[in-house]
Amino acid sequence: MRNTVGRMNSLGYDPTSPESILQFAKRLTGRTLAEVVDMSGVIENHHHKGDLGSMVEKFYFRIATNSLSEPDFPESGVELKTTGVKRNSKGEFQAKERLVLKMIDYVGLVDEQWESSSLMEKCGMMLLLFSLYEVDVAVFNRRFVIDPILFTFPEDDLVQIRLDWLTIKDKIQRGLAHELSEGDTYYLGACRKGSGGEKERLRRQPNSNVLARSRAFALKIKYVNKIIEDGALRTGTLGLTGTHGIVDATKAKFEPFLNRTVDEISAQFNFYKKGTNDKSFFHDLVFRILGSGGRSVPELDKSGVEVKTIRVNRDWKPFEAMSFPGFKYMDIVAEDWEDSVFHEKLEQKFLFVIFRDSGDGVLRLEKVGYWNMPYRDREEARRVWEETKRRVQLDARDLPKSSESHVAHVRPKARDSRDTLPTPQGIDLVKKCFWLNREYVFQVVQDL
DNA sequence: GCATGATCATGC
């Protein structure tokens, strides 16, 4: 470490040095706050989510708590953030939720410039601490299970974050703060903040008399996952630069292949259908177009964009409905909509790639577009999900059909009919998943 | 022709 001894405070870190603050934070790894400092007598409000962050600031770093536009360590420009992690099915740590950066001040934001934005002033450099989320465990008893990260945004990510910031600002400027949605943007989202209940205080917004829910700038959960996976973030592969963000970069990748036949594209990449039943061929071919050898592009992973290929006929009518990940009967009855995979997927953005058969049996790449589900349709999907949950409890053999909703239905998704899961009725039934109706996808494709 | 049930190749 550099010679900063002269500036060390009595606790043993130098508040003017980000590196020193990081080293001091690393002493927390593997421990809980209560194991490191005396937390006896501090039991109030232990269910309050934001509390661990302010407790770490107050009891560990002994800095004054502030929620103003300055970073927590103003002399070094470091903002401290604690966030929850959980283990996924493979046992790896992943973000429990999005990382909230800063409340959005609707009135003040419209006068800000990106270069001097209060968001970047506060969160340009962040010290991230990760604690293992456990229900009913007081936050100061939650363990910091992985090393803290001193995080600054990679250059190419800032290209997109700036565009996201501008998108949010623009919507507010147009008096549409009440219509903000996380699906509007890619890395940086405007997430709902506050109870959401009756107590929630609605906020004034510029250029409209409609009151808006309070929202905060937040990094999408997928983005936080990448930070956890990589320790920091590798740069992407799409080539984001200047004002050329994810939308422009992907558009440029597809441009040379528009109106070309699948066979031509296939030949160009020397990437062919493996057999007559290679059902992921179109999807995998799209990733070749995007410059990936597999099924992953860093920028799309980080923004939670999901690539879906849709084959349509001459009239743009999809050949099939659109499937989503399978669910477990025994899980869904214990789950809330907000925590469900289907809900998570429908909040994300989709990159639809349309292959059209113009009548001669030859498929051509004809249209590409980003889409996220409008609020009212998500509410309808929610209704179908709730109805599914209800009927799984009642009789899992009878689940919502496509005739029961214009948006979604439930149908098998399994290896074969012997690929089953247990139900609350004690019988095993073939695995199923949620599907977006063919007719609904048809509407979406037309409006794209 | 559509809704619904059945199933496949692949990557991790």
Add this chain to the structure above:
DNA sequence: GCATGATCATGC
């Protein structure tokens, strides 16, 4: 071994 991203098959 299983989830994923789909497509195939069949009966009405």
